[in-house]
Amino acid sequence: MSNCDSCSSKGNCNSEGTGCGGKLEPKYGKIKHIIGIISGKGGVGKSTVTGILATELSKAGHSVGVLDGDITGPSMPRFFGINNKRAEMIQVGDTEEIKFRPVKTSRGIKVISLNLLTEQEEQPVIWRGPVITGVLKQMYSDTEWEELDYLLIDMPPGTGDVALTIMQELPLEGLVVVSTPQDMVSMIVKKVIIMAEKMGINVIGAVENMAYIKCGKCGEKINVFSKKSAKEHAEHLGIPLLAEMPINLNLVESMENGTVEKFLEESNEYEELIHNFKDRIM
């Protein structure tokens, strides 16, 4: 499906129906905003931030999809507690083509992940780069997204093959960069930011995750990794700070229990994140 009808360059470009500038368009849906969530290295909370953003956008009344692009380390089904469900694979008419029906979370967020397509979630992916990027593109193109306001892509960490494919071939509107306030992490994150700049991709801002803990008794904010503030780290990265998030054991517990959406429905902790995010997109 192409959205050329509304394009001012209609008839003057050579994209041949693949979408603006030759970018891939989903076959079974129309998506207003496609945003990638990326980090320099694993374990800093990229998937957690993807899930929080998706839930907060859904709370604000938007229709949301999540593409788990971290093919070798998919964690979105576990985040939403839907890891015991399977995405349906449906034959398209009489053709050999298959489309995917995403699994819906309790809020109705549409999620597709390799872990929802394989029989067991522990099954590893032992594929080389080109196969992995092919699968990623197929999950993006062949999923029944229908009408979405936002598709959030949980990208693999770093500047590898899949990240490059997403930046080059998908109509990404921008990237949210997740980091922890540590000089070592910032150095690696900087590589991602420079890569995005070289590819002409807008960097929406940084989320400094696990930046501090709050004392349960006196409420004092204690920086965990660095004496520098999250703001100073974002300034060093040269991108706006969207939010500074604490280590939150209640959040972790709700993820472990599969009740994260309920936890987030009752929490207003991430209002700043969603406010700053939407401010930089609309």
Ligand code: ADP
């Ligand atoms: P990534 O996608 O960058 O690899 P994850 O989102 O999977 O990272 O998070 C890594 C681990 O850290 C997970 O166990 C997750 O539950 C935990 N985690 C992430 N963010 C927070 C947070 N703000 N508070 C507490 N634990 C967190």
